[in-house]
Amino acid sequence: QVQLVESGGGVVQPGRSLRLSCAASGFTFSSYAMHWVRQAPGKGLEWVAVVWGDGSDENYADSVKGRFTISRDNSRNTLYLQMNRLRAEDTAVYYCARDRVTVAVHCFDYWGQGTQVTVSS
Amino acid sequence: DIRMTQSPPSLSASVGARVTITCQASQDISNFLNWYQQKPGKAPKLLICDASNLETGVPSRFSGSGSGTDFTFTISSLRPEDVATYYCQQYDNLPVTFGQGTRLEIK
Numbered sequence: 001q002v003q004l005v006e007s008g009g010g011v012v013q014p015g016r017s018l019r020l021s022c023a024a025s026g027f028t029f030s031s032y033a034m035h036w037v038r039q040a041p042g043k044g045l046e047w048v049a050v051v052w053g054d055g056s057d058e059n060y061a062d063s064v065k066g067r068f069t070i071s072r073d074n075s076r077n078t079l080y081l082q083m084n085r086l087r088a089e090d091t092a093v094y095y096c097a098r099d100r101v102t103v104a105v106h107c108f109d110y111w112g113q114g115t116q117v118t119v120s121s
Numbered sequence: 122d123i124r125m126t127q128s129p130p131s132l133s134a135s136v137g138a139r140v141t142i143t144c145q146a147s148q149d150i151s152n153f154l155n156w157y158q159q160k161p162g163k164a165p166k167l168l169i170c171d172a173s174n175l176e177t178g179v180p181s182r183f184s185g186s187g188s189g190t191d192f193t194f195t196i197s198s199l200r201p202e203d204v205a206t207y208y209c210q211q212y213d214n215l216p217v218t219f220g221q222g223t224r225l226e227i228k
Contacts, residue, residue: 046219062122
């Protein structure tokens with residue numbers, strides 16, 4: 001069965017870095033685009049970034065562009081989010097989500113359980 | 122960016138009632154719209170893809186319709202387990218954008 005398990009969250013000071021991971025299993029990882037979506041406390045869903053299944057391209061929300069980098073290691077079935085220059089407004093639960101297609105955006109059909117990131121001094 | 126406007130922001134209805142949520146896009150997105158359900162403390166779950174295609178295993182009381190800029194999500198007969206927040210999402214253009222959510226409660 002499809003499983004997505006995030007890790008790497010925690011409490012970090014403003015300006016510091018953090019790397020999130022999402023371990024995938026139960027499907028051919030390289031055949032699917034993957035996303036990061038976040039949810040600030042008490043707020044709605046905010047899309048963060050996408051990487052195509054073959055890793056050939058990625059795209060970002062303006063709010064994280066230039067600070068966050070999405071990547072994947074298809075040999076390890078793992079998705080990453082490198083978060084640099086963190087701000088208080090980056091505090092959220094971060095979800096990884098699988099898309100239904102390889103090199104486009106369609107439907108997010110499986111989601112991980114989320115990992116909490118708190119940016120605070 | 123495409124703005125998605127959901128209404129109402131919250132809704133309280135009786136068990137067995139018909140519930141309707143609307144989502145309006147700021148520009149034509151064809152049928153490139155999905156609906157998700159998020160129960161408290163849980164990850165979102167895909168219910169409807171491409172505006173009207175019900176995901177496998179999702180009860181038939183859920184349905185979606187619409188195209189262009191105006192979309193509707195309906196629960197034909199509300200059940201207690203449907204308490205959740207519902208989100209629409211467009212994928213016509215990047216960035217992907219979500220509606221602000223509709224919190225559904227039982228009256």
